[in-house]
Amino acid sequence: MTRVKICGTTTVADGMLAAEAGADAIGLIFAPVSRRQVDVQTARQISLAVGPAVGRVGVFLDQPLDEVLRLAAAARVSAVQIHGRVSSLYLETLACYHPVLRVLTPAELAGAGAPPIGHTLMLDAPTPGQGVPLDWEALRPGFLPGSWLAGGLGPENVKQAIQVLQPAGVDAVSRLEMAPGHKDPARVRAFIQAVKMASWSATNESYPQ
């Protein structure tokens, strides 16, 4: 079953929207460059509102390890998503505290081996959060089992992405919004439904009739 994360959550209402629509996780973006950056007090309120059954993924880009740990703890996240160039020690240290969703670009994937314990890989565009899809067919040879997929996913194309790559999870934001940081409820619901239908089809079509 492909998991689904709805990212760029900036309000309790949008967090509850995703949770009630069946999202497995929501993303709370702390990267200062993001138009969807959420303050840590609001993030904690969102985490507490959606409750323990929904993953809360803190999203970071080019931020010091101590800042990541401080924000992650204060916001009550259940995992951290790390973009950008960081050392192995940075990632190993972080994995002592939180499950790590390590984001790689297609170019970085070429040289990456299987992730260490506590890490899950996610493929995303070089500039995240822009709604630009990756070339899924080109990714197919090197896409590691258990990896997640992001980049330009929406209700209209996620079924094809799942059919091509069978990702363990999918993650989206741009194509689910009315404005940066503000979700379109109908598109969020349609995206989650499309993921679940595509995942169900892929599972059941593989069984011998």
Ligand SMILES: O=C(O)c1ccccc1N[C@@H]1O[C@H](COP(=O)(O)O)[C@@H](O)[C@H]1O
């Ligand atoms: O969305 C952002 O502003 C952002 C900023 C910095 C790091 C990550 C960001 N978002 C991530 O981008 C992908 C999905 O993007 P899209 O659907 O193509 O718009 C997802 O991993 C978000 O966590």
